[in-house]
Amino acid sequence: MIGIVVPAHNEEGCIAAALEAIHVAAAHPALAGEHVRVVVVLDSCTDATGAIAASCGVEVITLNARNVGAVRAAGASLLLADGARWLAFTDADTVVSPEWLVRQLELGADAVCGSIGVSDWRIHGAQADALREDFTRGYCDADGHRHIHGANLGVSAAAYVRAGGFPPLACSEDVALVRALEASGARIAWSAAPRVATSARIDARARGGFGDAILAVLTAGMAAATLQAAD
Numbered sequence: 001m002i003g004i005v006v007p008a009h010n011e012e013g014c015i016a017a018a019l020e021a022i023h024v025a026a027a028h029p030a031l032a033g034e035h036v037r038v039v040v041v042l043d044s045c046t047d048a049t050g051a052i053a054a055s056c057g058v059e060v061i062t063l064n065a066r067n068v069g070a071v072r073a074a075g076a077s078l079l080l081a082d083g084a085r086w087l088a089f090t091d092a093d094t095v096v097s098p099e100w101l102v103r104q105l106e107l108g109a110d111a112v113c114g115s116i117g118v119s120d121w122r123i124h125g126a127q128a129d130a131l132r133e134d135f136t137r138g139y140c141d142a143d144g145h146r147h148i149h150g151a152n153l154g155v156s157a158a159a160y161v162r163a164g165g166f167p168p169l170a171c172s173e174d175v176a177l178v179r180a181l182e183a184s185g186a187r188i189a190w191s192a193a194p195r196v197a198t199s200a201r202i203d204a205r206a207r208g209g210f211g212d213a214i215l216a217v218l219t220a221g222m223a224a225a226t227l228q229a230a231d
Contacts, residue, residue, distance in 0.1 A: 003079030069173030114152030
C-alpha cells in the first residue's frame, strides 16, 4: 500500500482541488492497481476543510497541535501501522501531477525530494512578474537540485522509520527529516520529475515556509521602492 499524507489548517478553499489531483495520481495505470490510501490530517481547523475532505472520499483525522511536524508524523504513523510501503507527502494548497506517485517510485531511491512549480503568480497583481522573475532566477527546478519541500516529498517506510520520522517542529520539519535520512545513509533522489504546483499565497499556514519566503521578497521590494522614492 502507498500512503499519502496531507496536513491541513483551514484550507476549505484549496483542499478539494488538491484531493482531486491526488485521486488522479493514485489511479495512474503504472501503479498496477496498488491500493493508495489518502489521509488528511486536520490541525486546529475552524472551517469546512474536514467536511470537504470527507466528501472527497478520503480518511480524515483531527489534531489540535498547530504543529506541521506533529501533523505529518501522525498521518505517517497511521499509514505505517496499516502496512504502507511508501509514504508521499504534499500540502493542501498544492496540486500534484497525474504522474506524481509514479515518478517518485520509479526513481528507486529510499527518498525523493521533488521540486515545485507555482500555480499562479497573478494573485500578487502588479508585483507578479517581479516575483516570478525572482523565483526563476534563484530556484533550481532540475534534477540535482537541493530543495526540500513538504509539498513534494516521498520516502520508503523502512527509511522513514530508520530516520526517526518527522520531528514535532512548527517549521522546517521536512528539512529535519531529510537531514536525518541523510545521516542514516538513505539514498535520496533530488529530482524534478515528480511535478507539483503550489500556491503563491503569503497568508502561510506554517510560519517560515514558502509563503513567508515570498513575503520576504515582497517586503524587500517595497522597502527598495520606498528608498528609491526618498532619493
